[in-house]
Amino acid sequence: MSRYSHILWDWNGTLIDDAWLGVAVMNEMLEKKSLPTITVEYYRAVFGFPVRDYYRQLGFAIDEDPVWEEVANDFIGGYHRRMHEVRLFADVEATLGAFRERGLTQIILSAMEQRTLTRHVAALGIADYFSHVQGIDNHYADGKGHMAQAMGERLGVAPDKILFVGDTLHDIEAARRIGCDCCLCSRGHQSKERLLAAGVPVVDSFQELNSML
Numbered sequence: 001m002s003r004y005s006h007i008l009w010d011w012n013g014t015l016i017d018d019a020w021l022g023v024a025v026m027n028e029m030l031e032k033k034s035l036p037t038i039t040v041e042y043y044r045a046v047f048g049f050p051v052r053d054y055y056r057q058l059g060f061a062i063d064e065d066p067v068w069e070e071v072a073n074d075f076i077g078g079y080h081r082r083m084h085e086v087r088l089f090a091d092v093e094a095t096l097g098a099f100r101e102r103g104l105t106q107i108i109l110s111a112m113e114q115r116t117l118t119r120h121v122a123a124l125g126i127a128d129y130f131s132h133v134q135g136i137d138n139h140y141a142d143g144k145g146h147m148a149q150a151m152g153e154r155l156g157v158a159p160d161k162i163l164f165v166g167d168t169l170h171d172i173e174a175a176r177r178i179g180c181d182c183c184l185c186s187r188g189h190q191s192k193e194r195l196l197a198a199g200v201p202v203v204d205s206f207q208e209l210n211s212m213l
Contacts, residue, residue, distance in 0.1 A: 002102055002213040005157055008148070008180075009130075010166035011110035011117060013188025016124070018086045019044065022189070025078035026058070029071070035059040044191040049111070049170040080116070088124055089187065095206040096129040102213075107132045109151055109164075109174070111144045144170070145177045152178035165209065169198055183209060 012018055020040060027037040035058065047054050055062050055071055062068040099106055108130050110117050117135035121127050134151060136144065152159065159179035164171055167188025175182035183201045186192035195202045203209050 002104060003161075004104065004163045004181075004213060005161040006105045006107065006155060006163070007099060008107050008109045008151065008162060008164045008175075008178075010164075010168070010171050011108050011112055011121075011135075013167040013190075014165060014171075014185055015088060015092050015108070015126075016086050016120075017089050017187070019189050021079060021082055021086055022047075025075055025082070028078060029074055030058065033060070041191075044189060045194070047189050048168065049173075076113075083116075083120060084123075086120075088126070089206070091206045093126065095210060096126060098210060099213075100129055104213075105155075106130050107151065107155075108134060109144060109148055110135050111170075112136070145174050148174035149177040152180065163213070167195075169194065172198055172200055183212065185209070 009015055023038060023040050023043045026043070030037050038058065046057055052062055052068065055068075060067065060071050062071055096106065106129055108117070108121065112120075112135045114135035114137060118133055121130070121133050127133065132151070134147060136147065148164070152162065155162070160181070162178060162180035164175035164178070164180055164182045165185065166172075166174070166182065167185050168190045171184060172182045181200075183203060184195045184198070185206070186195055186202055186204050192202060192204075201212065203212070
C-alpha cells in the first residue's frame with residue numbers, strides 16, 4: 001500500500017517531453033531580435049520561474065512596456081503552432097495506469113493556461129486518469145504556488161498523503177505551499193545538477209518513482 005493517496009503532477013517537462021520545443025521557439029524569437037541562440041543544455045541550466053527573469057537573461061528588454069506582453073504572446077503563439085508535435089514521455093501512460101490501479105488520486109497542476117492545458121491533455125488521450133486538471137488563467141507562466149496551496153486546501157487530506165511530482169525547482173516551492181513531499185524527474189526543463197542541489201529526491205524515470213511509493 002502506498003504511503004500517498006494523492007499525486008500532483010506537473011505537466012510541461014514532467015508528463016510531456018517539450019523542453020526541445022521551448023528551445024526551438026525561443027531560438028526563432030532570438031534570431032528575430034539578433035540575439036544569441038541557445039542550446040537545450042544551456043536552456044536547462046538557466047530556465048526558471050518567474051519566466052520574466054529567464055527572458056531578461058536571454059537579452060529581451062522586457063522591462064520596457066509593452067515588450068513583456070509582446071514577447072510572452074510571441075512565445076505562446078510559436079509553442080501553440082507546434083504543440084501537436086509534443087508527445088508524452090514513453091513511461092507516462094504505464095505509470096498513470098499503475099497508480100490508478102493502486103487507488104491513487106491523480107491531479108495535474110500546471111503553469112499552462114487552463115484551456116490550452118485541458119485541450120492538450122485530452123488530445124494526448126490521458127484525461128481519464130485525472131480527477132482535476134488545473135492550469136492558470138493567463139499565458140504568462142508566473143508560477144503556481146498560490147494554486148498549489150488552494151489545491152491542497154481543496155483536497156482536504158493531510159499533506160503527508162500528497163506527493164508533488166515535477167521537473168523544476170519551482171515545483172519544490174509549490175509543494176512547500178502545501179506542506180507535502182516533492183520528487184523531481186531529471187529529464188525536463190532543468191538540469192539534473194540543479195535539481196540534485198535542492199535536496200529532494202530526483203529520479204531519471206518513472207520506473208524509479210514507482211519503486212519509491
